[in-house]
Amino acid sequence: MGLIIWLIMGGVIGWLASLVMRTDAQQGILANIVVGIVGAFIGGLLVSGGSINQGVSLSSFLVSLVGAIILLALVNLIRRGSVR
Numbered sequence: 277m278g279l280i281i282w283l284i285m286g287g288v289i290g291w292l293a294s295l296v297m298r299t300d301a302q303q304g305i306l307a308n309i310v311v312g313i314v315g316a317f318i319g320g321l322l323v324s325g326g327s328i329n330q331g332v333s334l335s336s337f338l339v340s341l342v343g344a345i346i347l348l349a350l351v352n353l354i355r356r357g358s359v360r
Contacts, residue, residue, distance in 0.1 A: 285332065285340070286312030293344035297352065315344025322346075 290308030293315060294300040303311070319339035 281332065282313060283309055285337070286310070286316065288312065289315060289337070289340045289344050292341055293348050296345055297348040299348055299352070311344050311347055312340065315342075315347045316340035317343065318347055319343025 286309040287305060290303075290310065290312030291300070293311060294303055294308060316336075316339075319342050322343065323339050
């Protein structure tokens with residue numbers, strides 16, 4: 277059950293981050309899931325030293341969203357040379 281929650285939350289977080297960074301038209305559902313999960317890991321590294329939170333809360337959701345936005349900004353910087 278935990279894997280399904282990770283995939284759903286990763287997809288939602290990745291989708292929201294792609295809307296914020298205006299890259300939604302460039303990526304599909306699989307990319308949104310990957311961005312959301314990797315963004316959650318990046319956010320966890322920045323906030324709590326790399327621990328993975330097992331629970332779903334508003335604060336963990338926001339930290340994951342910020343991590344996903346940072347990830348998309350870095351990808352845009354590497355691809356285009358600008359963050360947008």
